Amino acid sequence: MAETTAVSEEFLRQLAAVGEVDIVVGVPTFNNRETIERVASAIQVGLTKYFHRDRCVLINPDGGSTDGTPELFKSASVSDFGMLLTANPLRTFHRLTAPYHGIPGKETALRSLFTAADLLRAKACAIFPPDSPSLTPEWVEGILRPVYREGYDYVSPVYQRRKFDGLLVRALVSPAIAALYGARIREPVGGELGLSGRLAAHFLRQDVWEREMPTFGLEIWMVATAIVDSFRLCESFLGPKIQATKQFGQDLGGTVRQVVGGLFQCMDMHAGYWKAREGSQPLPLFGFQYAVALEPLRLSRRGILDAFRSHVEQLVPILESILTPQTLVELRQVAQLAGNDFRYPDELWVKTIYEFAAGYHRSAISRDHMLQALPPLYRGWLGSFILENQKADLGKIEERLETIAHEFERLKPYLTDRWDTETGGAR
Numbered sequence: 001m002a003e004t005t006a007v008s009e010e011f012l013r014q015l016a017a018v019g020e021v022d023i024v025v026g027v028p029t030f031n032n033r034e035t036i037e038r039v040a041s042a043i044q045v046g047l048t049k050y051f052h053r054d055r056c057v058l059i060n061p062d063g064g065s066t067d068g069t070p071e072l073f074k075s076a077s078v079s080d081f082g083m084l085l086t087a088n089p090l091r092t093f094h095r096l097t098a099p100y101h102g103i104p105g106k107e108t109a110l111r112s113l114f115t116a117a118d119l120l121r122a123k124a125c126a127i128f129p130p131d132s133p134s135l136t137p138e139w140v141e142g143i144l145r146p147v148y149r150e151g152y153d154y155v156s157p158v159y160q161r162r163k164f165d166g167l168l169v170r171a172l173v174s175p176a177i178a179a180l181y182g183a184r185i186r187e188p189v190g191g192e193l194g195l196s197g198r199l200a201a202h203f204l205r206q207d208v209w210e211r212e213m214p215t216f217g218l219e220i221w222m223v224a225t226a227i228v229d230s231f232r233l234c235e236s237f238l239g240p241k242i243q244a245t246k247q248f249g250q251d252l253g254g255t256v257r258q259v260v261g262g263l264f265q266c267m268d269m270h271a272g273y274w275k276a277r278e279g280s281q282p283l284p285l286f287g288f289q290y291a292v293a294l295e296p297l298r299l300s301r302r303g304i305l306d307a308f309r310s311h312v313e314q315l316v317p318i319l320e321s322i323l324t325p326q327t328l329v330e331l332r333q334v335a336q337l338a339g340n341d342f343r344y345p346d347e348l349w350v351k352t353i354y355e356f357a358a359g360y361h362r363s364a365i366s367r368d369h370m371l372q373a374l375p376p377l378y379r380g381w382l383g384s385f386i387l388e389n390q391k392a393d394l395g396k397i398e399e400r401l402e403t404i405a406h407e408f409e410r411l412k413p414y415l416t417d418r419w420d421t422e423t424g425g426a427r
Helices: 007-016 035-052 069-075 081-086 104-121 137-148 168-181 197-204 215-228 252-269 300-318 325-335 347-360 367-388 394-410 412-417
Strands: 025-026 055-062 090-098 124-127 154-160 193-196 233-240
Touching: 007 090, 007 104, 025 035, 025 104, 025 137, 035 055, 035 090, 035 137, 035 252, 035 367, 055 069, 055 104, 055 300, 069 090, 069 300, 081 137, 104 124, 104 215, 124 137, 124 197, 137 154, 137 193, 168 215, 168 252, 168 347, 168 367, 168 394, 193 197, 193 215, 197 215, 215 233, 215 252, 252 347, 252 367, 300 325, 300 367, 325 347, 347 367, 347 394, 347 412, 394 412
Parallel strands: 025 055, 025 124, 055 090, 154 233
Antiparallel strands: 124 193, 154 193
């Protein structure tokens, strides 16, 4: 049974009034008044349409919103909901909101949700972000059905993304997880996820909650832990993923720290597991995959490459502590390439990441300084990828990402060798 110190007394009273349920759906919030009503309504329609015979609770752990988000969550209504209820009468449905204890953030919110799922003896649990413009009732069914109906323990989303969107995950985190853990999972930091009650309880028993784990790193940890501890994972195709437009690089350093830092922490935690594994397998996929016309993501290739070139020479004193002399020489040569000749080769990209991972493991220099040195190099790879694939369609881009994934697997012995080497980058 879960430790109840993770939730407030008021939240415990609300949970006690609910009793046991079949499904828990969580929407963590912090000042999301602009989007929370639409999200809550879409989830409620999804539960009513697809799970009306089951006992459901929709929970909003809130991080201390001051804009009225919890009140809007509680009052969110659905147009023509009476007609929907007549056709699909709900067996039991509850909607709860409560502030959670601890430092505001996804880690504390997820711990509260997993605690609630455990206390309510839920069979399935789903997490949805509070600000997704793409969320539909069908996404609720897509995330929950593989757990609740098919017996899987972890459901990761698959989206159709805009061209060049999500490449930090698709060209670094996803292929690294496949090479290391043996599971080809395309969106290991997807905002929507489903898990079984037993996996939620398993997560609660781990000591990670007392550590400093970056927000997205926690999601990578959940995927990695589920694999290492032999739970059943699958993917579910949800459809097009539309995100609010923001300028590229607005917080690239913070994103890399969270995403890649989380990956490197998991590599440290599970080194004994991934060193013994070879090869990878795709996960079972639910849902019918389709494509719609999406506007490509607009990125300034020139600006991205200029930022890469201007930073490489400045970073040489740091990179000398992380990269091998040969890799650093090749990287500096790439920075000298101009125009359409610019290319960041796949092998060099993978060796760059693996040498950073080994340096992070050894704490060759401050880990924060190390992660701050990686975004400019990612810009170089990204600029090269955009230049190479300007006219490519989504199918061709998927093929290129597959090629990069194969390179991560091929060079895994290189990582193992670097990992077990006690000397620093100047080997």
